[in-house]
Amino acid sequence: GIQVEQSPPDLILQEGANSTLRCNFSDSVNNLQWFHQNPWGQLINLFYIPSGTKQNGRLSATTVATERYSLLYISSSQTTDSGVYFCAVRSNDYKLSFGAGTTVTVRA
């Protein structure tokens, strides 16, 4: 199956800082999603982004499918941004393969 690697595994930010999370994948994909898992375990859809760039408020994402990576940008981080960010990809079937996640801690 597809291998998904996320970096860094942990990230500690001061409130107001910007950051970049990376997701590398081992094969071509039909779907790539970014999620934020909050402290209660709920996975929140951030982006559906198999290619190109999207922005939603302080968050934006870019996927370069030909080079097999995606980046998630968090700008002006807030304490509510804390949690685990997952990248998940899908190839020819409908199954999503998840990366190990990046744990983000934003300090006030």
Next chain:
Amino acid sequence: GAVVSQHPSRVICKSGTSVKIECRSLDFQATTMFWYRQFPKQSLMLMATSNEGSKATYEQGVEKDKFLINHASLTLSTLTVTSAHPEDSSFYICSAREVSRSYNEQFFGPGTRLTVL
């Protein structure tokens, strides 16, 4: 839109009992739903793919007789953990694929935390 619910959110049971978890797509039809489990500080691992009106497809290493999946309608899938043991304690999450959209984004339920004593 695209809301998925799970019930119960938390369950504690005795070893040897069976537990049923429901997953519902509230505002869309889902011919395919997925069941994941997540251990503390780990990522999500796909257990099985649930297709409406047909048998579920289980991932390698997942016991189909242990984790019974039923997808009786376009908005409901259930996971039954049979004869639960402490090692089955985990966070179980379902997702649903919205087929009406031109792409195949998955939406996740809030999860069910199972503790087996």
